[in-house]
Amino acid sequence: MPTAPLNQYAEGELMSLPKALQNREFRSTHAGAFSERLIVISLALCAVATVLITVGIIYMLITESAGFFRSDAVTMSGFLTDTEWTALQSKELEQATFGILPLLSGTFRVTLIAMLIALPLGLVTAIYLSEFASARIRSWLKPTLEIIAGVPTVVLGYFAILVISPSLQMVSDGAFSTFNATSAGIAVGILCLPMVCSLSEDAMRAVPRSLREGAYGLGCTPFETSVKVVVPAALSGIISAFLLAFSRAVGETMVVALAAGTLPTMTLDPTQQAQTMTGFIVEMIKSESEYGTVQYYSLYAVAVTLFLITFGMTLCGQIIRRRFQESYQ
Amino acid sequence: MSTLPSAIVNQDEQYLVDNARRRKQLSIWFYFLCVAIALISVVILVVLMVSIWSQGQSRLTTDLLTRAHSELEIERSGMWPAILGSLFVCGTCALVALPLGVGTAVFLEEFKPTQKVLRWIHGFVQLNIANLAGVPSIVYGLLGLTVFVYMFNVFGQIRVNESAGMEIMGYKHFYQVLTLEPGHVVFAPQTDPTVRQITFDEPFQAVDPDGNPIEISIWTPGTPKPTDPEIRRRTVRSGAIGGTITERNWYYFRLPFDKSFLSGGLTLALVILPIIIIAAQESLRGVPSSLREASMGLGATTWQTVRDVSLPAALPGIMTGSILAMGRAIGEAAPILVVMGAAVAKSSGPQHLMDDAVTMPVLIFNWAGRQQDEFKELSAAAIIVLLVILLLLNSTAIYIRQKVQKAQS
Secondary structure, three states: OOOOOOOOOOOOOOOOOOHHHHOOOOOOHHHHHHHHHHHHHHHHHHHHHHHHHHHHHHHHHHHHHHHHHHOOOOOHHHHHHOOOEOOOOOOOHHHOOEOOHHHHHHHHHHHHHHHHHHHHHHHHHHHHHHHHOOHHHHHHHHHHHHHHHHOOHHHHHHHHHHHHHHHHHHHOOOOOOOOOHHHHHHHHHHHHHHHHHHHHHHHHHOOOHHHHHHHHHOOOOHHHHHHHHHHHHOHHHHHHHHHHHHHHHHHOOHHHHHHOOOOOOOOOOOOOOOOOHHHHHHHHHHOOOOOOOHHHHHHHHHHHHHHHHHHHHHHHHHHHHHHOOOOOO | OOOOOHHHHOOOHHHHHHHHHHHHHHHHHHHHHHHHHHHHHHHHHHHHHHHHHHHHHHHOOHHHHHOOOOOOOHHHOOOHHHHHHHHHHHHHHHHHHHHHHHHHHHHHHHOOOOOHHHHHHHHHHHHHHHHHHHOOHHHHHHHHHHHHHOHHHOOOOOEOOOEOOEEEEEEEEEEEEEOOOOOOEEEEEOOOOOOOEEEEOOOEEEEOOOOOEEEEEEEOEOEOOOOOHHHHOOEEEOOEEEEEEEEEEEEEEEEOOOOOHHHHHHHHHHHHHHHHHHHHHHHHHOOOHHHHHHHHHOOOOHHHHHHHHHHHHHHHHHHHHHHHHHHHHHHOOHHHHHHHOOOOOOOOOOOOOOOOOOOHHHHHHHHHOOOOHHHHHHHHHHHHHHHHHHHHHHHHHHHHHHHHHHHHO
16 A cells, blocks of 8 residues: 655645655664763763862872871871971971971961951942942943952962062061061952952842832931841852852962961961961972972871861852852742 | 830930931941942052053063073073963863863753752762862862872882883984084984993994984994094994983873973863853853753754754853953963972973973962062063963953844844
8 A cells, every 4th residue: 555645735835844754864863862872971971070070189188198197207186286387497307397287377367367358348349339339330340350350369479579568568667577477468368359249249139129129118228228138138148258268368379479478487476477388388399399208298288288178168158158048039 | 015116106306317317427428438448449450550560561572572581691581481381281271171161061051860869969069069169279289290290109200311101102212322523423222111321332223313314333442533524423432322312202192291281281171170160051051941942842852952052052151251261270370380390491382292381370470489670570571461361361251242242132
């Protein structure tokens, strides 16, 4: 029995089937399904690679710092409680002491100063951008912040030793040493400012208009609306911005390597040198220490501490942002 | 019983008026505070630009762009090898990070799983990427140092004149030996790679510096010395010692990578990977789902939808994000410093895959940390060059963004 032609309409009539159906070109889907699966698998492998990076970081930190803690010259308790870090200063291993506290104190001095600059300035700029600024002001203030965010950190480090440190010395009549925690902290603060600002602004822009209108309707001034209504409503986003900025400041390297000095000090004095954890890693790399020595492995012990602090901060920031995000839908 | 607000109960008119005025005043003060603080960031940027320009403009010469770093002629030091090095390192970085990043973003956005376990894994990968974006770049540097430079010391360590690691391709070992003609050397092919030195006392086959094969004869001291320079060039003293020398093609490949530009590029790729993934994901999220549904409705498979609908629609956003990430890569110094070291003496760009390189940020860091004022000024000039390059990149990104916005509207 002859099959009826698929194309029931004669040529010239209004409707016609697609060409593939007319010519009965039905391709097997096996090859297609196979290549599709192949592609999906390779895309999945890309995603797996990102997990592998984390695994790699953790594996590297654990195995290499094990080499450090295995050495007879170091003990875990000494590492955590000793108040001296002389891995670079003493060439003889016997005289070197490895206590992380001075490096930690340097890091936190710099970070604290950076946060004192970045958090208030960033938050107020964000309030201004989201609550008060006109579209025209936004259109040039936002790019300005983006440019600051895009300036390479080594440039800000250079700025710290070129401008910030001499001006501090001038203002204070030389109370600051050439390399000091304050100038590095200010430069790191400048670095974090755009980040705090853009993340907080995003959070505040997500607060619905109706909340602001409600506040104005109750007679609030613009100040009260932004500080007592918008900021609390966006608090989870703002706190996560603070935490992310904090972890960025702790991990910042080039600025402190250039401006904070190379002496690990255990003090609260912001006018003195302050070698940070990242600063030490750079100094160690510059000294080209032999692979496999205790001094070389101490790099990884410092990196573990650094990684734990920043990873914890970032994780907290992410969780706060996800868990406590107010949704106004 | 609920109590009324004190403002209504206590109708002290004077107080209410004062209070309202005070609140309004405070609000106005706050507004000006906001303006002043917002202006600070502008002031910072202006001071930054002006101070670096005034410090570096006197050194913006052709020497800066065409010559290499020099300790002896500080005045005429330049950054040409650093520009080449940055180009190579960032090129490697882009080749690795872009496909990997876009692939991951497509997988996470377009192939969302439905089963509970897989959804949990999906969320985990997502959180992991956000965390990777927060890892300090210097930790990536240490990862690169361990994984690419030393490869956990599995293949042995690379030492000058001692061991070359595990060489795979693109190399030829020769023994280099002096002929009787002063200053003229010939190369004899090396057969046993473990023998690092050889003594010649029999005639042998060799190649001259131009690569032509020649027969080398031996001259024993005591016999008459040949005088013709042509013959002297083909004669070696008996007992002459040849040391190894390696000729490397551009595709020279060995394990571990040592402090090469390849290690640097791969490490930088790790640094910017999360940035690219996040940008590409946001861009894919911006594609309206109606487009995908229409494509699915026409019978396209998920991958066909991604290839022909989602990716083309998201491409401008992905490109903008990638260019910004490349800007970050060019300016990144810390991981490069850890992986490739702080040396800046190299006078040319990388010659083969395993060659070392200098990059612009590392050169700036090195110059900025020196005592001599000349180097400080050179550093500022190099910063100007770097910032101009970044500006060009970012304007490209903005241009793409605006062109697309125009096309879509």
